Amino acid sequence: MINDFDRTLDECIDRIGRGESLEACLTRYPEHAKQLEPLLRAVIQTKAVYSFTPAVDAKREARQRFFSAMEKQSQPTLWHRVFAKRVVWATVVSVLVIAGLFLVLRSTVFRVEPLSITIAEPASESIVDVNTVTIRGNTRADAVVSVNGEPVTVDSSGNFLLPVTLEEGPNVFDIIAADQAGDEATSQLVVSFAP
Amino acid sequence: MTSEANGGKTEATKDRKAQLADLYDEYYDKIAHYAYVRIGDRTQAEDIASEVFLKALDSIKKYQERGLPMQAWLFKIAHNLVVDHLRGMTQREAISIDTIEIRDESDPEVAMERKMELERVTEAMKKLSEKQREVLRLRFFGGLTSKEVGNLLDKSDGAVREMQRAALEKLRELMAED
Numbered sequence: 001m002i003n004d005f006d007r008t009l010d011e012c013i014d015r016i017g018r019g020e021s022l023e024a025c026l027t028r029y030p031e032h033a034k035q036l037e038p039l040l041r042a043v044i045q046t047k048a049v050y051s052f053t054p055a056v057d058a059k060r061e062a063r064q065r066f067f068s069a070m071e072k073q074s075q076p077t078l079w080h081r082v083f084a085k086r087v088v089w090a091t092v093v094s095v096l097v098i099a100g101l102f103l104v105l106r107s108t109v110f111r112v113e114p115l116s117i118t119i120a121e122p123a124s125e126s127i128v129d130v131n132t133v134t135i136r137g138n139t140r141a142d143a144v145v146s147v148n149g150e151p152v153t154v155d156s157s158g159n160f161l162l163p164v165t166l167e168e169g170p171n172v173f174d175i176i177a178a179d180q181a182g183d184e185a186t187s188q189l190v191v192s193f194a195p
Numbered sequence: 196m197t198s199e200a201n202g203g204k205t206e207a208t209k210d211r212k213a214q215l216a217d218l219y220d221e222y223y224d225k226i227a228h229y230a231y232v233r234i235g236d237r238t239q240a241e242d243i244a245s246e247v248f249l250k251a252l253d254s255i256k257k258y259q260e261r262g263l264p265m266q267a268w269l270f271k272i273a274h275n276l277v278v279d280h281l282r283g284m285t286q287r288e289a290i291s292i293d294t295i296e297i298r299d300e301s302d303p304e305v306a307m308e309r310k311m312e313l314e315r316v317t318e319a320m321k322k323l324s325e326k327q328r329e330v331l332r333l334r335f336f337g338g339l340t341s342k343e344v345g346n347l348l349d350k351s352d353g354a355v356r357e358m359q360r361a362a363l364e365k366l367r368e369l370m371a372e373d
Contacts (some may be wrong), residue, residue: 006356009363010341017338039360042367044322049313054227054241062245068217069252070212072292 117177117185127192136161139177166193228336233277267347319369327362
């Protein structure tokens, strides 16, 4: 049987590879010995002419290269060292959630009214026959108000007032309300004094 | 992907690296031998063996056994490196008996005899088919089993044994002719 012989030859090649002698193989398989012998001799001859052992130095250096590459790969990168830790991820996620909540609350619950200014009196473009009037107005309570650059007190309800002396003819008043965030609201009032 | 799956993958990679390290001492020599038989240059064969393990380490995550044992996979890498090497050689540089060094032979007569013997075997090997040569190289010098060679060449172990016997019969006849 060819299959049987192929298997026996294969096994003998392995045995010779492990150092067993040709004779030992032939003794082990006497029924195939005659056919095995020339083929196994060809195996031994082929292996002998191509005999080769790597240089000790070359092998040692290659080994060092391989194991240091392996060592290098097993060391975690900075990214892995920092972000592979669950506690770091938990902190990052918590901070993001808190910041998100803060932004949502700020724009809904703690929403800040936009700054505006309303002049109750006198009406703009009005003509008066007295040379003093009181400018009254309203803005946000936290705003700082000035009339033509002069600061005016604002009460806790956002009301402010300022008596002013008029020149004959049109008098222009620039009223500016500003908050700490840098928002501004302006209003211009023109009052003419006609004695 | 869950962290559990990631952890499993990392563990599998670790195991494969450990397996590769275990194979190093035994297979460095065999791969260098296999490369030497194919290219005929000791130093370059040693370089190729070294390169095989570094390449294997770099692509260890891609290695999945699926019927191809790791040692056979190493020879697949070695085969590709040898092919690249041979492709890079000029015709003049291509392997010839004259370029193969006969080492450790102080007696010039013995050295000459060995060289002639080498020439005879090499000429006979050249008359085999490439597949037959590869089977013999992997079996004799790579130390792979017929089953592993079959895995590598995508053949059954029975087919490999049959090719091996046919190759040896032809080789013996050719060597006997000279």
